[in-house]
Amino acid sequence: MKCPFCANAETDVLESRVVEDGSIIRRRRKCSKCGKRFTTYEKVKGNALWVMKKDGRREAFEREKVKRGILRAVEKRPISMDLVDDIVERVEREMLRKEKEEVGSKAIGRAVLKRLKRVDKVAWLRFASVYLEFEDLEDFARAIKT
Numbered sequence: 001m002k003c004p005f006c007a008n009a010e011t012d013v014l015e016s017r018v019v020e021d022g023s024i025i026r027r028r029r030k031c032s033k034c035g036k037r038f039t040t041y042e043k044v045k046g047n048a049l050w051v052m053k054k055d056g057r058r059e060a061f062e063r064e065k066v067k068r069g070i071l072r073a074v075e076k077r078p079i080s081m082d083l084v085d086d087i088v089e090r091v092e093r094e095m096l097r098k099e100k101e102e103v104g105s106k107a108i109g110r111a112v113l114k115r116l117k118r119v120d121k122v123a124w125l126r127f128a129s130v131y132l133e134f135e136d137l138e139d140f141a142r143a144i145k146t
Contacts, residue, residue, distance in 0.1 A: 003031035004038055049095055050102045058102065061095065063088055070112060073127035077120050087115045 001011050008031050015028040025042040049061035067088045074084060091111045095103045109131040116124040128134070128143055 001029060001040055003034060003036065005036045006031060006034040008033035048101065049092075051108065052102050052104050054105060061092070061103070061108075063092055066091060066108065066112065069127065069130070070116070070123075072130075073116060073123040074120065077123050079120055079123065083119065087112065087119070090115060 002009050003011055010032040011029045012032060013027050014030055014037070017026050018024070019026045019041075023043060027040045027042065028037065029040060030037050050058050051061050052058055067084060070084050070087055091108060094111050095108060098107075109127075113124060113128055113131065116127050125140070125143060129140065132139070132143070134140055134143070
């Protein structure tokens with residue numbers, strides 16, 4: 001594992017522990033060159049998960065893409081990065097539990113909306129406005145009413 005500070009390849013593992021539901025190992029490391037400490041996470045790379053887009057295209061599931069969408073929705077809201085990461089992790093696990101190689105983009109959007117609604121109604125509305133393709137104020141009013 002390369003040190004993120006000096007790119008040295010020699011690091012020592014100081015501590016390892018299992019996190020989440022046992023599917024991730026957290027390792028605390030120390031660089032043998034610069035002495036700085038950092039944390040890494042090991043996760044089993046499962047089968048590839050593909051997303052079927054509305055227009056029929058297929059693309060690989062990308063956690064970062066889901067995270068970017070959530071981050072846009074929670075911008076300037078009192079929501080921690082840890083909570084955003086937790087939502088992304090739960091959405092990914094939900095999609096993997098379906099035991100299908102392909103999931104629809106709508107299923108991912110619904111899973112994100114479900115979690116955002118519990119966390120922050122404004123973030124939920126922001127995400128919904130993009131996901132549900134709001135076109136005018138009436139769309140916002142309908143969503144708020146329901």
